[in-house]
Amino acid sequence: MLDLGVIDRTDDRPPYRQIASALRKHITSGKLAPGEKLPSEAELIDHFGVARMTVRQAVQELRGEGLVVAEHGKGVYVRSVPPVRRLASDRFARQHRQEGKAAFLVEAEALGRKPTVDQISISTEVVSAQMAERLKLPEDARVVIRSRRYLNDGVPVEVATSYIPESIAGGTAITSTDSGPGGIYARIEEQGHELLRFTEEVSARMPTPEERKVLQIGAGVPVITLVRTAFDADDVPVEVCDTVKVSHAYVLQYDFPAR
Structure with a gap:
């Protein structure tokens, strides 16, 4: 004892x-x-x-x-969920997509974890006002919405929802359950939108009842929210990903020059 x-x-x-x-x-x-x-x-x-x-x-x-x-x-x-260290300077590197690996797979495998994805849902809808502003789309434009849950060793660690203009995602594997090797960013680049940069907005809050259920966490466990926007070589936004992460499952690490 x-x-x-x-x-x-x-x-x-x-x-x-x-x-x-x-x-x-x-x-x-x-x-x-x-x-x-x-x-x-x-x-x-x-x-x-x-x-x-x-x-x-x-x-x-x-x-x-x-x-x-x-x-x-x-x-x-x-609870035995180890932190997942996200390396901002590396996790979206084109090299990983060319090797057929999406960012989450790269992160998890680096720690020897077994990554899986479930609860995948895909729809095409008229863009919301907020998302139209982020993606610089007209109000009547349509977007493909792709939602999924990520797990490490069978334990839920995040849910992510991507919004991609239908003009880019329509007719591609982005609208399929399996988006193919390299994930949706590989498919976006195949459509002629070479990725140039990403921006991320990070905050924290308490989870909603639905988020607690999906992520299998208690009411007192905070979540990290990360909204990422991907820009192509013409600096046009081509995807917004709204992610909710279990706070104790992640360490966000960023490298940037001191200038």
Whole structure:
């Protein structure tokens, strides 16, 4: 049994938060390693001398923070999702597309993870006012909308929705479930739009109920939002990708010159 201390009755925090704090300390220090099982309810009840509901409240707080996951009939385990380091200077390199690899595949394989994509949905719609402004399209233009969920080793880490002008994406594999080797950027370049640059807008917020469900995270786990715009050689926007990322699954690393 871990050294979890005891309940301090003079502490202003309720007992369940003290228990959560003790467990959290062992998780963040690595004494409870990713994938390791937490002490059982019975063990925690016996150790702290509290009611079952108090222990369950403590575990629920940790679940809400995304630190642990419960497996029905087995117990509660420390979440084992490693960070994915995104290298802004490299992940969209043309070399990767020529090798038939999309950015997410490059990122995951660099860490030895098994990447998968599911929940793919594709539609063609009249562009929204906001997206028309970003893509510099007329208000009656149509865009192909491609949404998908990305997983590392079977664990959801992000959902992404791309908006591409129908004049570029129509009739290509971008409108198919499998967009082909190199992903949608390879298909865009095949249409004569050689990519020149990308811009990214990064922010953070709490997830919506739907995002929590899709990403399988607790209400207390924040998400990173990243909106990327791709420009072709004529500096015309050819795609906008709106991505929602699980905050603890990513480290965003950017390299840029000091000038």
